[in-house]
Amino acid sequence: MMLQKSETLRAYSLLSPTLIIMAIGILVPFGILIVMSFWTQVGFGFDMTPTVANYEMATERPIYGALLKRSLWMSGMATVTTVLLCYPMAYFVAFHVHRNKMLWIVLMTLPFWTSYLLRVFAWKVVLGYDGVINSALMNIGLIEKPLEFLLYSQAAVIITLAHAWAAFAILPMYVSLEKIDRSLLEAATDLGDGPVMRFLRITLPLSLPGVMSATLLIFIPTTGDYITPALLGGPDGVMIGNLIQKQFGAVNNWPMGATLAIILMLSIAMITLVFLFATNFVRKRIS
Amino acid sequence: MDVIDQLGELGEGKLSRRKFTKSLMAAGIGIATTPLASSLAQAAADDQGTFFTWGGYDIPELFGAYKEKHGELPSFATFGGSEEALTKMRGGYVVDVSHPCNAGIPRWIASGLFQPIDTSRLSNWSDVIPELYNLQGNFVDGKPYLAPFDWGQTSITYRTDLFELEGEESWDMLWDERYKGRLGSLASGGDAWWCGAIKAGVAMSDIDTPEAFEKIAAAMRAQRPLIRVYTDDTTTLEQALASGEMVAAMTWNSSASLLKADGVPVRFATPKEGALTWVCGLMIHKDAPNLDSAYDIIDSLLSVESGKYMINDYGYGHANSKAFDAFDEETLVGLGLSKTPTDILAAGHFQIPQSQEWETKMNALFEEIKAGF
Amino acid sequence: MKSGTYIKQVNRPLQFYAVLFLIVLYVPVLFLPLFSFNDSIYVKFPLKGFTFQWYIELLDREPVWAALMNSIKVGVTTSVIATGFGVFAAKAITRYSLPGRGPVVGFIMLPLVVPGIIFGVALLVLLSQLGIRLSLYTVTAGHIIVCLPFAIATMIPRFEGFDKSVEEASADLGENAWWTFWRITFPMVFPGILASLLLTFTVSFDEFIMAFFLSGSDATLPMYIWGQLRFPQAFPSILAMASIILAISFILVFLGQWINRDAHSNTFESK
Numbered sequence: 001m002m003l004q005k006s007e008t009l010r011a012y013s014l015l016s017p018t019l020i021i022m023a024i025g026i027l028v029p030f031g032i033l034i035v036m037s038f039w040t041q042v043g044f045g046f047d048m049t050p051t052v053a054n055y056e057m058a059t060e061r062p063i064y065g066a067l068l069k070r071s072l073w074m075s076g077m078a079t080v081t082t083v084l085l086c087y088p089m090a091y092f093v094a095f096h097v098h099r100n101k102m103l104w105i106v107l108m109t110l111p112f113w114t115s116y117l118l119r120v121f122a123w124k125v126v127l128g129y130d131g132v133i134n135s136a137l138m139n140i141g142l143i144e145k146p147l148e149f150l151l152y153s154q155a156a157v158i159i160t161l162a163h164a165w166a167a168f169a170i171l172p173m174y175v176s177l178e179k180i181d182r183s184l185l186e187a188a189t190d191l192g193d194g195p196v197m198r199f200l201r202i203t204l205p206l207s208l209p210g211v212m213s214a215t216l217l218i219f220i221p222t223t224g225d226y227i228t229p230a231l232l233g234g235p236d237g238v239m240i241g242n243l244i245q246k247q248f249g250a251v252n253n254w255p256m257g258a259t260l261a262i263i264l265m266l267s268i269a270m271i272t273l274v275f276l277f278a279t280n281f282v283r284k285r286i287s
Numbered sequence: 288m289d290v291i292d293q294l295g296e297l298g299e300g301k302l303s304r305r306k307f308t309k310s311l312m313a314a315g316i317g318i319a320t321t322p323l324a325s326s327l328a329q330a331a332a333d334d335q336g337t338f339f340t341w342g343g344y345d346i347p348e349l350f351g352a353y354k355e356k357h358g359e360l361p362s363f364a365t366f367g368g369s370e371e372a373l374t375k376m377r378g379g380y381v382v383d384v385s386h387p388c389n390a391g392i393p394r395w396i397a398s399g400l401f402q403p404i405d406t407s408r409l410s411n412w413s414d415v416i417p418e419l420y421n422l423q424g425n426f427v428d429g430k431p432y433l434a435p436f437d438w439g440q441t442s443i444t445y446r447t448d449l450f451e452l453e454g455e456e457s458w459d460m461l462w463d464e465r466y467k468g469r470l471g472s473l474a475s476g477g478d479a480w481w482c483g484a485i486k487a488g489v490a491m492s493d494i495d496t497p498e499a500f501e502k503i504a505a506a507m508r509a510q511r512p513l514i515r516v517y518t519d520d521t522t523t524l525e526q527a528l529a530s531g532e533m534v535a536a537m538t539w540n541s542s543a544s545l546l547k548a549d550g551v552p553v554r555f556a557t558p559k560e561g562a563l564t565w566v567c568g569l570m571i572h573k574d575a576p577n578l579d580s581a582y583d584i585i586d587s588l589l590s591v592e593s594g595k596y597m598i599n600d601y602g603y604g605h606a607n608s609k610a611f612d613a614f615d616e617e618t619l620v621g622l623g624l625s626k627t628p629t630d631i632l633a634a635g636h637f638q639i640p641q642s643q644e645w646e647t648k649m650n651a652l653f654e655e656i657k658a659g660f
Numbered sequence: 661m662k663s664g665t666y667i668k669q670v671n672r673p674l675q676f677y678a679v680l681f682l683i684v685l686y687v688p689v690l691f692l693p694l695f696s697f698n699d700s701i702y703v704k705f706p707l708k709g710f711t712f713q714w715y716i717e718l719l720d721r722e723p724v725w726a727a728l729m730n731s732i733k734v735g736v737t738t739s740v741i742a743t744g745f746g747v748f749a750a751k752a753i754t755r756y757s758l759p760g761r762g763p764v765v766g767f768i769m770l771p772l773v774v775p776g777i778i779f780g781v782a783l784l785v786l787l788s789q790l791g792i793r794l795s796l797y798t799v800t801a802g803h804i805i806v807c808l809p810f811a812i813a814t815m816i817p818r819f820e821g822f823d824k825s826v827e828e829a830s831a832d833l834g835e836n837a838w839w840t841f842w843r844i845t846f847p848m849v850f851p852g853i854l855a856s857l858l859l860t861f862t863v864s865f866d867e868f869i870m871a872f873f874l875s876g877s878d879a880t881l882p883m884y885i886w887g888q889l890r891f892p893q894a895f896p897s898i899l900a901m902a903s904i905i906l907a908i909s910f911i912l913v914f915l916g917q918w919i920n921r922d923a924h925s926n927t928f929e930s931k
Contacts, residue, residue, distance in 0.1 A: 011756035015764065018749040018808060022768055025805035029782035036785055043643040044377055044398055063660040085681070092678045096671055102921040106914060111685055113859065113913040115866035117882050118902045121889075122688045125695065125703050129532035132691060135705035146532070148468060152516050166685060217773060224775020227868065234516050238658045241777045248781055248873070249371045250475060251650040252643070258785060261778050268775075337877045342887040342894070345723055363723050364877040365887030378784070379793045382877050520889050529702055549701070 037258040046255065054259035064243070064260065068267060071239040074154055075222035078161035083214050085162065086169035090210070091203075093170075094177035105174065112167030120228050123160040127151045127232070152234025160228050165221075169214040176210030177203070205286060212279050220268055240264055336383035336580030337362040339372055343541075344386065348596045353587035361584050367519045368475040369567075370646065376400055381574050383581035387433065388567040390477065390638035393424035394646070396432050401570045403430035408582045411589035415606045418629045419566050424640055435568040436588050437597055438604040438628060440555075440635055441478045442562035444528060444543040445535035447552045456556040458486040460535050462506075467513045471524045471536030474517040476646075476653040481563050481638055482537060483507045488560075491639050500652070507656045517657050528553060540623060544602030555602075555623055564635035568606070604628050693903035701896055714900040724901060727884035731865050734796055734880060738803040739811075739861040746811030746856055747849070753812070754819035755827075772809045779805065780873035787874070794876035802870035807860040814859055814920060818852030851919045858916030862909050881905065 012019075037054055040047040058064045093104045111119065126132045127150040134146040150156060180203060188198045226241030233239070240260065247257030338345070338361050345363035347354065354360055361383075366372040369387045373395060376385065387395050395401060406412040412434075419435035426432075443460050445452075450460065461470050461482075473479050480503060484491065487506040489499045515533060518524060525542050527533040529551045536542075543555035556562075569588065575581045587593060594610020597603045602622045605611070611619065611626045625631050641649075699709035718724055752758065753765060771779060783802055792798065826848070830840040846853075868882040875883050885901065888894045 007756045008759055011752040011758045014748040014752035014756075015758075017745045018768060018812070019764070021745065021804065021808065022770075025783070025801070026767075026770060026779075029779075029786040032786050032789055033778075033782045036789075041647065061655070061660075063655045063658060066660065067658060088674060088677055089681050092671075092674045096674060102917075106917040106921070107682060108685065109917070110910060110913055111689055113862050113866070114689065114906055114909040115868070115882060115902075117866075117868045117885065118692065118906065119689060121902070122692050125691050126688045128704070129527065130530045130704040132705065139705075148515075148532070163685070163688065220773040221775050224777045226777055235511060235514060235657060235659060241775065243654065243658070244777055244781065246650070246654050248784065249374055250368060251654060252370065252374050252647050253651065254785065256651075257781060261781055264775070265778055339877065342889075347720075347722075360722050362726065362877065364879060365884075367887075375794075378788045379791060380876050381793060522889055522895055526702055530704060 033258045033261060036255050037262050039255040041253045041255050054256050055263075057256070058259055058263055064240075064263070067238065067240045067243055068264065070154075071223050071241065071264075072267065072271070074158055074237075074239060075161065075219055075225070078158045078165070078222055079215055079219040081158060081162040082165050082169045082218050083173075083211060086166055086214070087173055087207075087211070090170050090173035090177055090207075094174055094180075105171075108170050109167040112164070116164060117227060119164055120160055120231050123156070123163065124151065124231055127156050127159070151232060152237065154233065154237045156232040156234075157228050157237045157239075160232055161218075161222050161225065164228075165218045168217045172213040172217065173207060173210040176207045180206045205283075208279070208283065212275075216272060216275070220272065223268055224264060334577060334580065335359060335361050336575070336577045336584045337364060338384050338386070338584050339364045339366065339376075339382040340386040341365060341367075343601075348600075349593040350584070350587050351592050352590050353583050356583055357580070361580065368477060370475070370477060370650070373398065376572070381576065382572055383575040383577050384569050384571055384584045386436070386567060387570055388477070388565050388638075389422050389433075390481075390565070390640050392422060392433055393640045394643055395570060396424065396427060397643075400573055401432055402573045402575070403427065403432055404434050404571060404585070405582075406431065406434075409434065409586045409589065411586055411591075411607055414591075414609050415589060416608050416628055418632070419568075419606050422566060433568040433570055434585050434589065435566050435606040436585075437568075437606070438564070438566040438632070439540040439602070440562040440564050440623060440631070441473070441482060441537060441539055442558060442623075443535050443556040444524075444538040444546065444553050445556060446528060446531065447554050449531060449534040455559045456554075458482065458558050458560050460556065460558075461537060462486065462510050462513065463535075464513065466534050468515050469532070469534045470510075470513050470515060471527055471533045472510070472514050472517050473521075473524075473537050474519045474657065476650045477638075478563065479507070479517070479537060480649055480653055481636070483510075485558075485560050485563060485636050491636050494639065495641060495645050500649075504652060504656060507653065511656060511659060540602040544600070544622065548600075557623065562635045564632045564637050566632070598622065598624065604631070689906065692899055692906060696896065696899035696903045698896070703895070703899070714896040718897045718900050721897065723879075723884060724897075727879050727881045730796055730878045731881040734800050734803060735861045735864040737800050738807055738864040739857045741800075742804050742807040742811040742860045743815075743853055743856040746808060746815055747853060749808075749812050750815035750819050750849075750852075751845070754816055755824065768812060769809045771806050772813075776806075776869035777873075780869050783870070784873045794874055796876070796878050796880075798874045798876070799871050799880060802874045803864040803867055806867060806870060807863050810863055811856040811860050814856040814916075815849060815852040818849040818920070822848045855916040855920035858912045858919075862912045862916070866905070866909060 036046075038050040038052065040049070040051060040053060089108065093101060093108070097104050124131070128134070129146050129148065129151065131151070133150060134143075137143045138146065184202050184206075185198060188202050193201065223239075224241045224244075226239060226245045229237045229239045229242055233242075241264075244257050244260045244264070247253050247260065251257075335357060340363065342365040345365060347360055350360050364382060366375065369385075369391055372385055373387070373391065376382070377398060377400070385401075415435060419438060420431050420433065422433065422435075443456070443458070445460060450466070452460075461472065463470070481491075481494070483503045483506045484494050484499065487499075487502040489502055493499050494503075515527070516523065521538060521542050524533070524536045524538055525546055528536055528542070528546060529549065538555075540555060543553055546553045569585045571578070571581045571585075589607055591607055591610045591613075594605035594607040595613050597605045598610060598614060598619075602624070604624050608626070611624075616626070619625055623631070694707075695703050696714055697710050697712070698707045699711040699713065700707075749768065753761065758764065779802070783798075783805075787794065787798055827840055827844050830844045831837070835843065866882060867880075868886070871880045871883045872886070879887065881901070885898055888898050
């Protein structure tokens with residue numbers, strides 16, 4: 001008992017620098033953000049009398065709800081695309097690569113670590129009016145005029161997000177696929193399951209935790225993205241993140257920006273909870 | 288990366304662990320003291336003033352005189368729009384010199400973040416065209432806050448080979464249904480909203496009335512489906528015009544000049560309703576850490592050499608009247624400039640300073656319109 | 661590894677897909693270096709000619725060097741602090757019975773998932789209310805928060821990968837905790853530390869959103885690039901700079917991941 005107590009104490013004393021930094025860096029700013037969302041911008045300063053006017057405005061004016069919905073839809077699409085495209089990749093490395101597994105993992109995650117800004121920028125070069133895809137298609141003679149919908153569209157944003165977050169999808173799915181006990185698969189084979197049945201009955205259900213974490217790891221951060229839509233989205237690809245950033249810049253209404261940030265966070269939290277409950281429910285039903 | 292070499296040696300057993308730990312600690316101390324050392328080093332470099340400006344003004348060509356005196360260029364910080372810059376400085380961001388435009392002068396002064404300019408410390412001040420500093424709200428207690436530097440127009444740059452002009456050049460060009468999806472616009476309300484006012488026939492002096500808001504908003508909403516992209520980044524507009532992705536776009540003088548220099552057939556329109564004209568200049572922060580350098584930055588920007596570069600390469604007007612002497616009248620007219628800037632400024636629509644509340648309201652509304660609401 | 665016979669079978673379509681996947685993953689990024697050698701200020705096909713001009717021009721631009729130095733300063737400070745704290749946190753998480761471990765780990769990993777813009781504006785609001793001037797220090801603070809989860813996540817497998825009993829043996833032999841840490845733990849987890857330093861440096865070096873909201877008059881390299889995107893004359897040298905940054909990032913991350921590779925395989929296999 002004594003030993004355990006001192007162990008806990010030591011563990012927390014080791015953790016304390018990190019926890020203190022995180023508290024200062026996360027809890028305090030969030031607290032102030034919440035407080036500020038009840039203020040009003042007056043010229044260059046703030047009126048600190050608490051009011052819910054910002055929240056009222058956010059629910060009354062259609063733009064905020066519509067942009068929030070659009071952001072959730074776009075990052076939802078990006079998440080589904082990424083997970084679907086990356087699952088075979090994770091499966092391949094987990095089951096069909098026997099030597100240099102690590103090399104494959106490193107190769108697949110390498111681009112993720114490089115500058116996000118530059119990757120978005122690179123997609124602009126690829127999707128542009130006389131960018132790589134258009135000039136290639138025109139050279140082959142498939143099209144006569146450049147395809148304009150490639151750039152400045154929601155599709156452009158979704159493609160770029162899917163590319164940027166591939167590593168976040170592959171890693172968790174790979175880990176859960178790699179953990180699957182190979183003898184289960186052999187047992188299924190012995191029982192006469194073909195490859196498809198084997199996959200559906202064993203591999204897929206057992207890798208679901210990885211798929212879930214991949215989904216959340218991509219969906220949550222991408223809903224708040226503002227750089228990709230700013231550079232590639234065009235007028236129809238604007239997301240809620242762009243609006244938040246504008247409140248702290250040209251529009252100069254910080255309390256409104258704080259309100260929108262909090263609404264975004266609450267929406268994400270709610271969706272995450274629903275998602276977790278739903279997947280838990282399904283998993284229980286399966287087992 | 289000698290740490291990695293050491294790691295190799297450690298693995299091969301060449302390096303004793305104690306020696307290794309020691310060198311690692313030395314490295315740790317070295318790194319821990321780096322910020323300190325570098326802040327000292329920075330104090331030395333900090334004798335250079337900081338110029339907070341749009342990207343593109345941070346080039347050696349404009350700071351010949353400064354470099355001669357200080358041996359190196361000033362430090363630069365860049366912003367996307369001057370409103371963004373003011374917001375940032377209000378947030379506690381301190382620079383020596385910043386770069387607002389005429390419409391912002393009273394609000395910038397009212398923010399209390401700037402100090403009046405002692406014109407006796409500027410050797411080029413006597414050559415500055417007086418109309419450019421006698422701007423609304425610029426003088427408080429007989430002292431100017433803004434030293435004018437560049438002036439020009441916000442108008443339409445269009446492809447002469449791709450845009451089929453019907454009649455005179457006009458703001459209608461950016462509302463032309465024929466070119467739906469092939470028109471571009473600057474994203475900042477400071478340009479676009481005012482151009483919208485000209486198109487909607489709202490007088491600059493009435494821009495703060497509720498009717499004006501409605502009229503301009505209606506014009507902007509009508510234009511929005513035609514616009515391929517709103518951007519603050521002139522490169523995007525210029526590249527789009529060069530490739531034919533766009534046939535016309537709202538730009539400043541420099542876009543047309545740069546495209547012409549590159550052999551792209553474009554014209555910087557003189558719309559019949561008049562272009563939007565503006566004067567931008569330099570203000571000194573009240574807590575400018577390097578006041579002497581601040582004056583050197585301004586003086587260098589006001590010099591004839593900088594002026595020649597501004598006129599020739601960017602197609603902007605300059606504040607120094609002598610800078611125009613190097614050009615003949617024909618060249619200047621071709622650039623949409625003149626030795627008597629008052630002609631140009633009077634021919635166009637000059638922005639009238641507005642309150643901070645107006646700016647916030649206008650920007651919020653314009654953001655909604657751009658997003659399609 | 662227990663592997664059934666069928667697993668050894670080669671799956672051609674899947675192999676083809678894997679190769680295609682890697683191509684799509686890398687090709688967009690590799691267009692930046694391609695155009696950085698192109699002799700035209702506009703980024704479009706066909707390529708005009710080969711030139712080093714943009715790289716040479718880059719050397720003459722002093723703001724580029726200043727921004728590079730700023731990024732390095734911020735990156736080094738961030739990686740050292742984040743890794744330093746990360747070592748202790750990873751040890752605490754893996755070595756001790758930790759009541760409330762789940763929530764604590766979840767809390768620390770929060771910056772990995774919360775949208776960057778929310779962190780950025782929250783910190784900006786805090787700093788402005790405290791009246792703290794924006795500077796490279798505020799950027800560094802933001803980066804430390806972003807990088808800590810990466811540092812901890814990199815080192816946890818390292819701690820899990822070696823036997824706790826070695827440390828216990830040292831403690832039993834009467835070594836004090838500090839000495840045990842230096843003599844036993846530190847060398848064992850050293851590859852993890854190195855990997856963490858390299859990875860967090862890269863994350864900080866490339867980070868844009870925090871820098872966007874928190875930087876003062878000294879721009880980091882990504883901020884400088886953002887400011888330069890507006891001017892076409894600068895564009896090709898931006899491509900050149902982007903290519904250099906990409907190359908550096910690739911090398912650092914590859915090294916980091918490679919040094920730490922056995923930690924990963926440990927965890928993967930032990931589970």
